[in-house]
Amino acid sequence: MSWKSRGVRGSALEDLIVFTNDYYLKRNLARIDKVPIPIKIIEQGKDGMINKAFYEKKSTVDFIGFVQGSTVVFDAKETNLPSLPFKNIHAHQIEYMKDVTFHGGIAFIIAHFKINDSYHVIPYEVLKKYYDEADKGGRKSIPLSELNPDFEIKYNYNGILNYLKVLNTYVKYKEEDKL
Template sequence: MAYWNSRGLRGSTLEELINFTNKKYRENGLALIQKIPTPIKPIKIDQKTRHISLAYFEQKSTVDYIGVVQGIAVCFDAKETTKDILPLQNIHEHQMVFMDDYEKQGGIAFFLVYFSKYNEYFYLPYQNIKCYWDKAKTGGRKSIPYKEMDRSYIISNKNGIYLHYLEQIKNYIDNN
């Protein structure tokens, strides 16, 4: 059984930056992106504070975010690594299945990846990660090296938006 408090706040800074960016996008009429909460079942609730102190995940989550960018349906997941690699074990089979189904319906699926060692953020299209995923399933490497990240998909700070990933969605659309 997977417990809610077992992994701490891993990735919380990245998610805060994404949430702030999404708020700016909405305020500026650029996009409407929502964080998808992971359904949990409370086990222990502090009666004084009414805070959940222990819970387990009721079901597998799909992706972290879903929404629409000027008529284009998008979904994405945020991943953070302190290493020189993005371990594929951080990406789950059910997420890949969901993203594949999403793209088959005409949406755009991707990952926002933060390499904290280099303080760099990348837009990683689903199709790119799928190549690594498929190779890993047949005995290939089980990670994506930082040095193989596409430098044209670096996410920059622009116009007061810290993680301006919409530019990279446009970049992806223009090139595919």
């Protein structure tokens, strides 16, 4: 698999989130783990390298965990565009987020817009609104210009992408029915 392949497009963002999650875990702020990709190995070389494999089933989201007693699930997405295209977000991921939200969990996307090097939490409720509009023939992406500035994640000097602060804002918006 080449570095340009579909499966590793968000790996820099994912690495940053894993680093941040390790920081949170060491400080007992949250427990959030990277979800492994469900693959079936067909052929493995003597050096441990996988020569042949296939996806056993569709994955759910990139990260699952717990924050202050709440279940949290999210996916990491990166784009070079001034919007996040829905071709980068799979229907089964949105369905999974819907189920988590229905059962009282918190579901969202962390999106990195490379065009201005900004990071944003896109709540499930916002994602669903745009997804439903696209399904009815509307816009096929979520524009950066329309994202709530309260959900922008500030990148810390110590290499931490402190998204927990934004999650607190997201929860307040949900409680106040502002989404």
